[in-house]
Amino acid sequence: MFFCFVYMKILAVGDPHGKVPSNLPKSVDAVIVTGDIGKADLARKIAFENKKRAKEGLPKLEKTAAQAKAIHSEIHNSTLKVLRTLSRLAPVYLIQGNVGIPTCSQVAEDKRKYGLKLPATRDAVDKMSNIHLVKNRLRNFNGLRVGFLEYFIDTSWIREFRPPEYQKAMVKAKKETDKARRILDRFGGNLDVLVCHQPPYGILDKVDFPGVPPGWKGKHAGSKAVLDYVRKYQPKYVLCGHIHEGHGMKKIGQTEVHNLGSARFKLIEL
Numbered sequence: 001m002f003f004c005f006v007y008m009k010i011l012a013v014g015d016p017h018g019k020v021p022s023n024l025p026k027s028v029d030a031v032i033v034t035g036d037i038g039k040a041d042l043a044r045k046i047a048f049e050n051k052k053r054a055k056e057g058l059p060k061l062e063k064t065a066a067q068a069k070a071i072h073s074e075i076h077n078s079t080l081k082v083l084r085t086l087s088r089l090a091p092v093y094l095i096q097g098n099v100g101i102p103t104c105s106q107v108a109e110d111k112r113k114y115g116l117k118l119p120a121t122r123d124a125v126d127k128m129s130n131i132h133l134v135k136n137r138l139r140n141f142n143g144l145r146v147g148f149l150e151y152f153i154d155t156s157w158i159r160e161f162r163p164p165e166y167q168k169a170m171v172k173a174k175k176e177t178d179k180a181r182r183i184l185d186r187f188g189g190n191l192d193v194l195v196c197h198q199p200p201y202g203i204l205d206k207v208d209f210p211g212v213p214p215g216w217k218g219k220h221a222g223s224k225a226v227l228d229y230v231r232k233y234q235p236k237y238v239l240c241g242h243i244h245e246g247h248g249m250k251k252i253g254q255t256e257v258h259n260l261g262s263a264r265f266k267l268i269e270l
Contacts, residue, residue, distance in 0.1 A: 008141060008144055008270050009027065009029050009268070009269050010028065010144075010267070010268045010269075010270070011266075011267055012032050012258065012268055013031060013032070013033045013260065013264075014034055014241040014259070014262055014264045015034055015036035015097060015100075015260075015262045016033065016036065016037055016038075016082045016262070017036055017038070017039050017078075017262055018037075018038055018039025018040075018078035018079075019039075019082070019262075019263040020082055020085045021264060024089065026089065028089055028090045030090050030091055030092075030093060031086050031091070031092040032094070033086070033093070033094035033095070034094075034097070034195060034197060034239055034242075034260055035095045035096055035097025035151055035242070036097035036098070036099050036100045036197070036242075037079045037082050038077075038079035038082070038099075038101060039074055039075065042067065042071045043099060048211065048212070048213060049061060054164045055214065055215075065115070068113075068114050068116060068118075069116050069118065072110065072118045072121075075099075075102060075121060076119040079100065079101055080121075080124060083131050084128075087128065087129070087131055091131075091132065092132065093139065093146070093148065094132070095151065095195055095196070095197060096133065096135070096197075097151050097241070097242065098151050098197065098242070101122055102121055102122070103122060104123070107120050107122070134148035134195075135148065136148065138187060138190065138191070145190050145192045146191070146193040146194075147184075147190075147194050148196075149183060149194065149195065149196040149197075149226070150197075151196075151242075152176040152177065152179065152223075152225075154173065154176075154180070154198070154201075154222075154226075155173045155174055156201050156220075156222070157173065157198075157221060157223070158173045160220055160221070161216065161219060177225050180223075181225050181229075184225065184229040187233075188233060189233045189234075191233065192237070193237045193239060194229070194230070194239070195240075196226055196239075196240050197240060198221060198222050198223050198226065198243070199222040199226070199238075199242065199246060199259050200222050200223060200224075200226045200240075201223055202227065203222060203227065203250050203257050204246035204247070204248055204250055204257060204259035205221050205222030205246050206218060206219070206221075206243070206245075206246060207220075207221050207243060207245070208245045209243075209244065209245050222243070226238070226240075227252070230252050230253075230257070234254050236254075236255065236256065236270075237255065237256050237258065238252075238255060238256070238258065239260060240258070240260070241259060241261060241262065243259065244261045244262040246259045247259050247261030247264055
């Protein structure tokens with residue numbers, strides 16, 4: 001009787017935000033990235049300022065044409081640089097986080113609104129060799145089953161952080177959460193690895209980052225949909241990021257949850 005064992009070395013990389021971790025291993029079979037590929041410091045600065053203004057009852061600051069162009073250029077150039085570097089090691093599989101690669105509709109909207117010529121980052125990524133932007137799909141790596149769940153706003157986040165226009169935000173989040181739960185149910189017990197952007201709720205997800213809006217510190221930014229899935233189906237690994245200060249490993253039953261933080265990596269050998 002013959003048995004066939006598949007051995008794989010996967011390089012799991014936390015949200016790069018324009019940076020590639022140093023001292024990466026040279027021999028791996030695949031690279032998995034948890035989202036937020038490009039540097040988005042300009043966009044983040046404006047977003048946090050507007051969250052602060054909303055709390056104070058002040059009107060939202062609109063981007064100027066120059067700011068819009070600078071934001072797209074920063075994200076575009078840094079995204080391609082990170083992916084080119086990682087793709088030299090092995091095929092790269094990534095999800096989209098809450099910042100980073102703008103959608104085609106976002107680029108089109110800013111082109112129309114500001115009358116700018118802007119790079120289509122998503123199109124550029126899709127044309128890159130050895131790069132796979134995976135959206136809500138299961139991929140089979142020589143028998144290793146990996147599920148990729150795109151970023152979504154969980155209703156648990158809305159309840160925890162209570163953003164302005166709460167009811168409107170909750171309606172949108174419910175649609176996204178229902179969709180995420182359907183995708184996770186479709187994955188079912190068939191996964192060895194779940195790749196998602198935010199951690200499971202209450203696991204390596206506590207906000208404690210300098211500069212976050214007032215009232216955010218100490219709150220949990222993880223997903224209850226992801227937590228429920230992991231408790232029920234127990235994949236071997238969950239690879240996530242999003243809350244960089246929560247980097248580390250914790251177990252949910254037999255599942256190892258790895259928050260890879262920002263520009264950190266872990267070599268997983270299976």
